[in-house]
Amino acid sequence: MSESDDPKLRSRRRFLASAATAAAVAATAPVAAAAHGRAATSSSSSESGGDSEPFFGLHQAGVATMPQANVYFAAFDLTTEKREDVVALLRAWTAASARLTQGLSAVALTEDPASPEPDSYDAAGLNADRLTLTFGFGPGMFTKDGKDRYGLAKHRPEALADLPRFNGDQLVPARTGGDLCIQACANNPQVAFHAVRQLSRLAYGTANIRWAQSGFMAAPKDKSTPRNLMGFKDGSMNVPIRDEASMNRYVWAGDESGWMQHGTYMVARPIRIALEHWDRMKLSFQEQVVGRQKHSGAPLGQKNENDSLALDTNDASGNPIIPENAHVRLGAPENNDGAQILRRAYSYDNGLSYIAERWPPWHQGMEFDAGLLFICYQRDPRTGFVKIFDKMSKFDMMNQFVTHVGGGLFACPPGVKEGGYIGQPLFELA
Numbered sequence: 001m002s003e004s005d006d007p008k009l010r011s012r013r014r015f016l017a018s019a020a021t022a023a024a025v026a027a028t029a030p031v032a033a034a035a036h037g038r039a040a041t042s043s044s045s046s047e048s049g050g051d052s053e054p055f056f057g058l059h060q061a062g063v064a065t066m067p068q069a070n071v072y073f074a075a076f077d078l079t080t081e082k083r084e085d086v087v088a089l090l091r092a093w094t095a096a097s098a099r100l101t102q103g104l105s106a107v108a109l110t111e112d113p114a115s116p117e118p119d120s121y122d123a124a125g126l127n128a129d130r131l132t133l134t135f136g137f138g139p140g141m142f143t144k145d146g147k148d149r150y151g152l153a154k155h156r157p158e159a160l161a162d163l164p165r166f167n168g169d170q171l172v173p174a175r176t177g178g179d180l181c182i183q184a185c186a187n188n189p190q191v192a193f194h195a196v197r198q199l200s201r202l203a204y205g206t207a208n209i210r211w212a213q214s215g216f217m218a219a220p221k222d223k224s225t226p227r228n229l230m231g232f233k234d235g236s237m238n239v240p241i242r243d244e245a246s247m248n249r250y251v252w253a254g255d256e257s258g259w260m261q262h263g264t265y266m267v268a269r270p271i272r273i274a275l276e277h278w279d280r281m282k283l284s285f286q287e288q289v290v291g292r293q294k295h296s297g298a299p300l301g302q303k304n305e306n307d308s309l310a311l312d313t314n315d316a317s318g319n320p321i322i323p324e325n326a327h328v329r330l331g332a333p334e335n336n337d338g339a340q341i342l343r344r345a346y347s348y349d350n351g352l353s354y355i356a357e358r359w360p361p362w363h364q365g366m367e368f369d370a371g372l373l374f375i376c377y378q379r380d381p382r383t384g385f386v387k388i389f390d391k392m393s394k395f396d397m398m399n400q401f402v403t404h405v406g407g408g409l410f411a412c413p414p415g416v417k418e419g420g421y422i423g424q425p426l427f428e429l430a
Helices: 008-018 084-100 189-202 246-248 255-260 282-291 327-331 387-393
Strands: 070-077 132-137 180-186 207-216 266-274 346-356 364-378 402-404 408-412
Touching: 070 189, 070 364, 084 132, 084 189, 180 189, 180 266, 180 408, 189 346, 327 387, 364 408
Parallel strands: none
Antiparallel strands: 070 180, 070 207, 132 180, 132 408, 207 346, 266 364, 266 402, 266 408, 346 364
């Protein structure tokens, strides 16, 4: 019999792994990042390119963190009617997340072969791969079906106002909403999925997954701006995550926000792209739709990707170089009273689906069920996403190729202090 086949040796290895990865999870027990040679005091992006990102900090990680290659996003419905159950879940998620982001199992492994493993172990042997876990509270945390389930209704932030129905929305209920959400980002898709899977298991009896979407972001060899499935660079005009003043102005909730101070508001929307339709378009038309050159990423009329938009420049015929209904023009801060959002978008591919196109030639049949998992962060959605997208949903030329099929709005509380738990400032309010 080989060592791998001997149950006694397997049990012994499990015991040793348990001892090596620390004691069993306590409700608020943090994982000391000192074990990994770094202090877990900030959720800012990693400058060293190391394997792990800190979990504890003033802000939640996964917002101002340099984007990883993969995302697994999941929204949950709370099934419990007890406030203490929600707090217990958030404590368990906090403790597990502190471990997972350091490359450990969700909870310490058991040496009892008769007990279910507290971690599925499918990520055993994998690195942390810069895993970050970002949590959000949906409107249903505060009031659902007219009921204040947890005594939190009076603490619902004004900024967490229900999103309006936008022109062209085709939101599928099974892919929309949620009382809680988790954004797991990592450089390995299995690490991101593993994390959500473990947190979902900890939620058994308290919350169920409502909808989920995985995504990917291909990093070019030259480390330039990634491209979306339409072939254009995505994120050229974004809030600079290393600029503290810009982040405080556009992304982080301020001192007027009460328990949400240092938090942010997330809008997540899966957007299907009619790739077959798009691929039939001439390059010149695609560039007119977007308002940028496809190959260089430069705004039309400019030479470089980061050049300012030539919004006031006309061609020889007197027409704007960037069309009035081009995507970048309608989304520009200059046309939205200075509004900006931090975009953190990922492409997705769900295989094939039977689809009827919204625009001529009205093709129906099996097409790619693929597109963009659009995620953005802002200080207030009413002056961020809603302000910008209301105009875009009505006039953007890109609307003939894209359809918003789901999504949700979430208040992402501030970061967690060691010894605390996600959302603690909210639940400590009377």
